[in-house]
Amino acid sequence: MSEVSVNTPKGHIEVKNFSLAYETIEGAVQAVTDTQIHVKPGEFVSIVGPSGCGKSTLLNAVAGFLKPTTGIVTVDGERVSGPSAERGMVFQQYSLFPWKTVRENVEFGLKMRGMPRSQRERAARTLLGLAGLEAFEKHYPEKLSGGMKQRVGIVRALATGPKVLLLDEPFGALDAQTRVIMQQILTNMWQRLKISVLFVTHDIDEAIFLSDRVYCMTARPGSIKAEIPIPLERPRQQSMMMSSEFLALRRGLMSLIREESLKAMGGEINDMGMQGLNIELHGHSLADVI
Amino acid sequence: MPATALAEAGPAPAAVTPPTAPPSFGTLALRWYRLNRAGLRATAIGVISLLAFLMVWHLLTTYRVVFFVRFTNVPSPLAVYASFSKAIHDPKFLMHILLSCRRIFIGFSLAAIVGVPLGLIMGRFKLVHEIVFPVAEVLRPIPAIAWVPMAIMLWPTNEQSIVFITFLGSFFPILVNTLHGMSLVDPVLVRAAQCLGARERSIFREVYFPASLPHVFTGLTVGMGVAWVSLIAAEMISGQYGIGYFTWEAYSLVQYADIALGMIAIGVLGLGSSVLIRGAGRLVMPWSAK
Numbered sequence: 001m002s003e004v005s006v007n008t009p010k011g012h013i014e015v016k017n018f019s020l021a022y023e024t025i026e027g028a029v030q031a032v033t034d035t036q037i038h039v040k041p042g043e044f045v046s047i048v049g050p051s052g053c054g055k056s057t058l059l060n061a062v063a064g065f066l067k068p069t070t071g072i073v074t075v076d077g078e079r080v081s082g083p084s085a086e087r088g089m090v091f092q093q094y095s096l097f098p099w100k101t102v103r104e105n106v107e108f109g110l111k112m113r114g115m116p117r118s119q120r121e122r123a124a125r126t127l128l129g130l131a132g133l134e135a136f137e138k139h140y141p142e143k144l145s146g147g148m149k150q151r152v153g154i155v156r157a158l159a160t161g162p163k164v165l166l167l168d169e170p171f172g173a174l175d176a177q178t179r180v181i182m183q184q185i186l187t188n189m190w191q192r193l194k195i196s197v198l199f200v201t202h203d204i205d206e207a208i209f210l211s212d213r214v215y216c217m218t219a220r221p222g223s224i225k226a227e228i229p230i231p232l233e234r235p236r237q238q239s240m241m242m243s244s245e246f247l248a249l250r251r252g253l254m255s256l257i258r259e260e261s262l263k264a265m266g267g268e269i270n271d272m273g274m275q276g277l278n279i280e281l282h283g284h285s286l287a288d289v290i
Numbered sequence: 291m292p293a294t295a296l297a298e299a300g301p302a303p304a305a306v307t308p309p310t311a312p313p314s315f316g317t318l319a320l321r322w323y324r325l326n327r328a329g330l331r332a333t334a335i336g337v338i339s340l341l342a343f344l345m346v347w348h349l350l351t352t353y354r355v356v357f358f359v360r361f362t363n364v365p366s367p368l369a370v371y372a373s374f375s376k377a378i379h380d381p382k383f384l385m386h387i388l389l390s391c392r393r394i395f396i397g398f399s400l401a402a403i404v405g406v407p408l409g410l411i412m413g414r415f416k417l418v419h420e421i422v423f424p425v426a427e428v429l430r431p432i433p434a435i436a437w438v439p440m441a442i443m444l445w446p447t448n449e450q451s452i453v454f455i456t457f458l459g460s461f462f463p464i465l466v467n468t469l470h471g472m473s474l475v476d477p478v479l480v481r482a483a484q485c486l487g488a489r490e491r492s493i494f495r496e497v498y499f500p501a502s503l504p505h506v507f508t509g510l511t512v513g514m515g516v517a518w519v520s521l522i523a524a525e526m527i528s529g530q531y532g533i534g535y536f537t538w539e540a541y542s543l544v545q546y547a548d549i550a551l552g553m554i555a556i557g558v559l560g561l562g563s564s565v566l567i568r569g570a571g572r573l574v575m576p577w578s579a580k
Binding site (some may be wrong): 027063064082083084085087088089091095096097098099100108109113140144156157160223252 | 476478479481482483484485486487488489492497500501503575576577578579
């Protein structure tokens with residue numbers, strides 16, 4: 001199990017002067033602009049923001065799937081130039097290989113590294129045991145529930161012992177109960193492995209509950225609007241979500257995001273529209289009223 | 291918390307039912323019947339429908355019905371059965387069948403050996419696609435039977451030209467379906483493989499190939515059907531042996547019962563070969579078994 005149980009934190013992510021634009025027939029569209037973020041070794045950091053703000057774009061650039069138009073992405077001082085097993089990724093659509101059994105999915109990264117079959121089988125079994133999935137090692141993903149699929153997805157990403165784990169709205173497709181369980185499992189694994197996590201979500205509660213720090217992004221073109229430390233102590237319990245401290249953080253983040261969401265909707269909600277809804281603005285900004 | 295996680299992953303409630311005495315044969319038979327009722331129904335109706343078909347055929351030919359279509363010379367099912375029981379002991383008839391099967395085997399195998407890899411490579415490398423696709427699109431609509439004169443010119447022996455026609459018939463469905471499968475490969479799965487350390491060659495072998503297999507098998511099934519169509523046409527025109535030649539010869543020799551026998555043999559052989567392909571598909575793709 002030397003691949004996963006490393007005790008010194010690692011994986012220092014730095015994104016500097018980052019911007020990303022893509023070409024269309026109407027000209028360049030700026031998806032993300034002037035962004036700096038960092039994740040300290042062993043830290044759990046979330047990115048929240050209105051839909052379409054470029055948070056997934058940013059994550060994909062850290063994964064190495066997208067090249068920044070300007071700026072640089074480094075992990076432990078090394079420039080990111082393409083996808084690598086050093087940066088494990090978990091996708092919202094689970095993205096398990098349907099033609100591989102649960103165990104073969106988990107083994108995949110080790111196989112790519114050239115580990116002999118018997119050795120990687122043993123490693124995969126141990127990992128699946130930690131996630132409570134050993135009974136399902138021979139199943140094909142199609143037979144699993146969403147929560148189980150995503151547990152396999154996380155275990156698969158962690159099997160090669162990456163320095164950082166990147167998650168792109170991993171629990172977005174799960175029901176509320178399963179999501180809570182998955183959050184606990186992720187927290188447990190993160191604390192045990194001591195790796196850095198960059199987590200993209202649109203769920204504010206999830207971001208606060210999981211993270212050491214939360215970045216809030218602006219509407220497109222996305223940039224960092226605010227950086228909010230989450231001083232809640234660990235281990236965190238579900239009951240903390242009712243504490244005044246949690247609720248205060250939630251209120252703060254909520255209003256930040258609401259402002260941006262309204263901006264993102266642009267002309268769709270204007271004063272005229274609001275009159276139709278019988279809401280008087282009295283000179284206040286829309287964000288204050290809603 | 292891990293307890294809840296495990297509970298979700300717990301085995302099916304089958305383990306909870308208290309141990310009872312083994313059920314009697316009667317209850318087992320009843321249960322089996324209940325579980326397979328839909329299948330039994332389909333089989334029963336299928337048998338009845340085939341019998342009805344034979345009955346109608348029998349009546350039409352016994353009474354030599356003439357009603358737009360003339361059944362005066364059409365052999366009755368009993369006459370066909372009589373010629374079948376004679377033919378089954380006739381080494382010449384068996385040779386016709388064997389030769390047709392051999393031509394199908396060689397022509398179809400060559401088409402699969404060339405068509406599948408070409409489709410995979412065309413799907414992965416744009417340049418190959420751009421070069422091959424226009425030529426393939428022009429040749430594709432030409433029915434295999436139109437190739438007969440050309441095939442006779444191209445190949446030194448009749449046998450080779452017939453195999454060539456069979457090859458052509460199955461080649462294009464196989465190529466087109468493989469290409470289609472390649473175009474539908476989920477890019478997220480490719481990304482997942484990349485962040486697990488997979489390089490080009492592994493991605494091809496571990497993602498693109500298995501992901502397009504279902505469509506490859508669709509192509510093989512369709513290709514097998516067209517292979518038989520092309521083979522029979524070629525045998526009727528230029529053959530000296532084969533089940534197609536047998537059928538045509540029966541007409542020339544006024545052996546009307548043998549015409550129907552040849553037709554039925556072709557039908558059964560075609561059905562048998564698609565069953566073989568479907569079985570192979572299920573073996574190669576255990577994950578898609580319902």
